Structures are given as C-alpha cells and as structure tokens.
Amino acid sequence: MQSNNPVFRRSEEFNRGGANPYGNQTYAGNGSAYPGYGSDPSQWGTGAPGAPTTPQTTGGPMTIDSVVQKTAITLGTVIVAAFATWVLTPDLTAPGVTSEDLGSLYAALAIGSLGAFALSLVNSFKRVVSPALVLAFAVLEGIALGAFSKVIEAQFATPDSGSLVVQAVIGTFAAFAGTLAAYKFFDIKVGQKFRTFVIGAVFGMIALSLMEVVLGFFGNALGFHGFGMMGLLFSVAGLVLGVFMLILDFDFVEQGVANRIPERESWRAAFAMTVSLVWIYTNLLRLLAIFQQD
Template sequence: MQSNNPVFRNSEGFSKANAYGNQMYGGNGAAYSGYGSDPSTWSVGSPTGGSPTQVRRSTGPMTIDSVVQKTGICVAVVAVAALATWILTPAVTSTGNLSQIYTAATIGALGAFVLSMVNSFKRVISPALVLAFAAFEGVALGGLSKTFDAQFGSGVVTGAVLGTFAAFAGTLAAYKYLDIRVGNKFRTIVTAAVFGMVGLTILEMVLGLFGSSMGLFGFGGLGLLTAILGLGLGVAMLVMDFDFVEQGIRNRLDDRESWRAAFALTVSLVWIYTNLLRLLAILNNNN
C-alpha cells in the first residue's frame, strides 16, 4: 500500500511490502514462503571471482523503543533551541526589540521549511538533517512563543505546551484502544488538506510583504476557524504517523528509519503546538 505522505512514501518499508520487495502477511510481518532466503545473508561476488562482499550493514530492526528515543531527541533539540532563542533575544519592550525577535523567528521558520522539504523527499534519511530541522524549528518556536507570551500572557504558552502533550497522549490512546484503521481515502484527504493549509500560509506571508492580508491566521473569526481546522489536521497527522510506524516495525525496517518516523512525529507535534498557541491566544484575546 503506497503512502500519499512524502515523508513515508520515500521509504519503501512503510507499506504492505517489506523493504526487500517481499509481500507481507497482514499482522505477522513474515514473507511468503518459498520466496528467497533471509535478506541478511544476501551478498554479491566480486567480478574477479573473489570472496563475496557485504553490500550494506544493517543496524538492526526498527523498534518502538528506537522511535521513542529518536523522537525524544528531536523534541529535546526543539525545546533547547526554543529556550535559547527566548533567553538570548531581547525582552519585548519596544518595536525595535520585537523586530529582532521576528527576524529570529523568520530565519528559523525558513530554515525549518527548507529542511522539512529536504527530509520529506530524501530517499535515505539523514539524522543530521533531521536534527538540524529540529534546531531551526526550535528557533522559530522560541521567537513565536516569546511574542505571544508578551502579548497574551504566559498562560497561553504554558497551555499550548501542556495541550500538545495531552493531544499526543490522547491520540495515541485512541489509536491503540479504539483500534483505529487508516485507509487510503483518509490519507488522501489529510495530505491534501495539509498541503492546502501550507499553501495558504505561504500565500498569507507573501501578501503580508505587500501590506495586505486575508486574515486567515489573524485573531478574528477566520483565524479562529483556521486554528481549529489546523488542530484537527495535526491530530489526523499523528494518526497517520502512528499507522506508518506500526507498519514499519511490522516490516522490520532498518533502525535508521526510526529517524524518519521521529521527523514525522516532530512535524506533527509542532503543527499541533502552533495551532493550539493561536487558538488559546484568540480565546484569551476575546475575553
């Protein structure tokens, strides 16, 4: 089953066929009998008839523990970079100081966007690029959170952080205990909606450069609607992430693919946080 999500589409193992092309039985991860031998024993001979040489060294299969560990590292990098940005940027006391924070947030957002595209379409995942993405994302979130804290109060940032982890835990519990199944139609709708939201964000940024705005991501009624829709999309993205991680573990992907799963989960968590932050700010602003 081919994924619509570019993060997982470039990893052949995140499908019903394993990474070596053998079809998998649904549920136990075993290949059809009679089709080849254990892939770990495969090798090629040298052209001169010498001894076989190993093509690729496996680091072992991906496990839930390895995914959790890599995701924890990525989230920690985001948090450290965000905290460093918050501390090192000047206090929000004037327009000039606010401009410096906006500059830091913009640089972080642009760097994170470029690296997210690279990581999404890169066939062989790079841990260094995933961590670089997390660092840039942390800079962007640090600047954004600091401006929201100054404008709406510290309760907004704290609530968004706690709400993000609550959304993650609640979605994981629902996925596990309600036995949620992800179909192709669901993937297509969610992926299209995410790309549509990203496109609207870019359009709003371009219009902002010319002093115009549609108010899609402001603090009015339309901004409230997009924040709620964005939050719902973030939860749907987590469901897709859990489904693909489950398939990857079942198909016994190489442990390196844990970084791909960690990248996808980090993107979903950041997405949820930013929309929660906007939602709480709008609700706080209307009180």
C-alpha cells in the same frame, strides 16, 4: 503498499513487503528476507557490474523503543533551541523595549521558520534519511517556536490567564496521548482515502499559509494568521488536521515495526512525529491567544 505521505513515501523500506499486522491487508514479500542477504555470508554479493544494487542495511530492525528514543532526541533538540531563543532574545515585557529589540526577535522567527520549512521539504522527499538534517530541522524549528511563543506570551498572556505557552505545551502532549490511546484502544484502521485526504489537506493549508504571507506583503491578508474569526477557523482546522497527521504517523510506525525495516528509519518516524506535534502546538497556542482576547 505505497504511501501518500511524502515523509514516508521516499523511504523504500516503508513501502517494502512485510508482515500483516492488521489482518486485513497483505504486503508483498510476506516477511521474506531482503534480496541479496541470505543466512549464509558466503552467498552475499554486490551484484553484477553496472547492475542496480539493493541498499545494505546495518544494525537491527526499527522498534518502538528506537522510535521513542529518536523522537525524544529530536523533540529535546527543539525544546533546547526554543528555550535558548527565549532566553537570548530581549524581554518584551520589560520597560523600554525598542524597535531593534523587536526586530531581533522577528528576525529569529523569520530565519527559523524559513530554514525549518526548507529542511522539512528536504527531509520529506529525501530517499535516505539523514539524522543530521533531522536534527538541523529541529534546531531551526526550535528557534522559530521560541520566538513565536515569546511574542504570543508577551502580547496575550495576563496574570489571570497564566502562561499560554505552558498551557499549549500541556495541551499538545495531552493531544498526543489522547490520539495514541484512541488509536490503540479503538483499533483505528487507516485507509487509502483517509491518507489521501490528510496529505491533500496538509498541502492545502501550507498553500493557503504561503498565499497569506504573500498577500500580507501587499496589505491584502485574508486573516488566516490573524486573531479574528478567520484565524480561529484556520487554527481549529489546523489542530484537527494535526491530530489526523499523528494517526498517520502511528500507522506508519506500526507498519514499519511489523515489516522489520532498518533501525535508521526511526529518524524518519521521529521527524514526522515532530512535525505533527509542532503543528498541533502552534495552532493550539494561537487558539489560546484568540480566546484570551476580550
């Protein structure tokens, strides 16, 4: 089965045949061994000169434990980078904050956002997953999140409201746990139409966000990134879409484990999961900020 998800589509292993975990789909190969790798080592070979070869795999197959481990490492990197950015940038609530202080924070936000966006494209379309690039993405994403969170917290949080950042973090992990529980207990099946809709919606929202940034340079922003009614609708749509992205992530991980794809693909799954969680967190934080306004 070919995936419409750009993160997994570039992986040959995710589209390779394997077991039938759902009972309603059949995958080519039906769990057979990879070509060129029989049980007898004497039969192994590199093929004829000039002929295409099958990429060799090392280590065991991907498991739920390996996905959890790599996801924890990736998310941990995001959190550490975000915390470091929060601590090392000026305190916006302190008296005497200058424009230079604000400039350094917004510079961190811009550099982190642009760098994370560029690496997200590279990781999404790279055929062979690179753990180093995944972690580099996590560092840049953490820098952007740390700066963004600090700006929102300083601008909208009050003593009565408590920390909006803490609420957004708790809400993000609650959304993750709730989506996972619904996926397992309700035995959600991911069909081709659903995949196409979610991926199309993701690219649509990215296109609208980029258009908003460009229009903002000319003073004609539509308010998608603002804190008015348009920003509210855009954030709600983004939050729902983030949950749908998690469902796609769970589906692909389940298929990958059933198909016994190489363990290195756990990094690709971790990257996709991190993107979904960051997507949920940013939209949830913006929603909390909007609701906090008078």
